[in-house]
Amino acid sequence: MKSSNTRLLLLLSISLLIISCADQVQFSPFNPMPDLTNLGIENAGKYADVLRSDPIAMEQYHEMLSDPSLTMITTEQGKTIIKEQQYPIKSGVAIAKTKPWSSWWFPAKEDYLFADSRIRYSSPLSKYDAYTQKYLDEDDIERSSNTAVSFERKIFNPNALPWEGLCDAWAIAAIASPEPLKSVKVKSRMKDENITFSVGDLKALILKTYEGTDDLGLKYYGQKFTGNFDGWIYPDLFPEQFHRFIEVQLFKNKEPFIMDHDPGPEVWNVPVFKANYIIDKIPGKPDSLFVRTWLYSAESVQRDKIDFVGTKEAVREYNYVLEGDRNSNGDLVIHRGYWVVGPDGVDSRRDHPDYVIRIPDIKKLIRKSWNPAIKVKAVDELVRLSGQ
């Protein structure tokens, strides 16, 4: 009887040990390497991240994979080196010195910017015209060809693509410009009447002054995916480039950046200001590591929250494998990586950043609106009057 109890206890202990070991089993990500025979150009683009570990494929697709934008980060900043240490490695949360603000993104197919649907001078641009135009009478604002409203009306396209809008301008402005916190009441220059610019109006005008920002003041990393031969590599931004960029931009420099979070042809830019990650070993692959990275960005708000002040924060998860070689110290020097589906089903093969943008020097940004009537100086004056 005693012996039977002991056996039972032993069995129970072994079972518990198995259960507890099972809990600690490391996630083993699936390597999506395709069949290399008859791969075809389309699939080569789709699997470019994993193909780079195959010398024959690298040779075959060398020309397309040699686009310098694909490896610009590591070319500039060197490669990620991960020191051998206790795994999993949990980073702290890297936070940028500047916290970007949220805004409505003003879709191009909506006439919100210039349509006075309710009362006269209710749209941001008609208010702006009333404020800035010195010599026109009220009706001229509608008729004149050189007002902000008339220009916007002329270029308005109600059939614009659903994703077209000012998200790119917002993502830059949210980093580079202070947020307007209050509405401002000013006198019209034509007549002595009050015009109130709400926070949403001020944000609309600020965004307009960033829509034509000179690319010289922005540094792009990654090949913009267009789906054609100008940008055919879907898994770019490659994971090792992405990881290195985060290390330098947020963990080292504490600077926010802009990310097109849509890997396809659409552009959905958001300003990113925080990150953290967990790195873990992969069973049976000593020179590969599995990484889960979380990026935190300001998000755009809906139109009914247009006067929102502050930062609506959202987090996106990215899962990838980093591969490298050991250096003489035994540290892993990362050469490449590939996107994977994470343990919670987050599919980073399908969903990962297309490219990221750094602003090397905010003071050197050259702002511009495509609308010739909108002047940076006048908008900044309004924002200053709002108490910012």
Add this chain to the structure above:
Amino acid sequence: MKNSIVMFAILFGSSAFAGDLQKITGSESSMTFEDLRAACLNPSQFHNQVAPSNIQISCNDVQFKWISDDVGALSMANGRYIKASLVSDKYTVDTVGATVDISPQVVACPNYRQVSETLETVRSISCDEIVAFVGSATDFCVGAINSMKAINPESIVVLDTGETLSLCGPTPTGTRNTFEFDSSN
């Protein structure tokens, strides 16, 4: 007390999807999660030739919780009463009694402050996943939020709501600190 609100919004866009139904929740056009599932299964039912693509689900979770704040101190009045009786062979003096000052008793008591814990995560989701998922969009979001919180608690934004709750209360008044003179000894 704990309140939890999970909200979701789904966005998708595709040139093949005509662009008319880009937003499921919002000011333009509305669809339910079930509608989207149906559109994935049978695009023609929604006047489209191909299933929607580039679908993103945004899950927003707000929880309100009470957390322990600085421990408060509650002062409770104590009472002390002294009686004196003198007896000799000739006389008996009536017993006299008097209250004597005594320090109140200070005890620890809990204070709480309310915080909001917010987490918003945006995930890409395919038609295959939507079709395969059993449950509502809220169910999906609860799963996504819970797994995110478990692996990455740093993703939760904690803010004070300004609400406080003190269980210290006023000084108890029912404490007996005066004594009826008891002449029976």
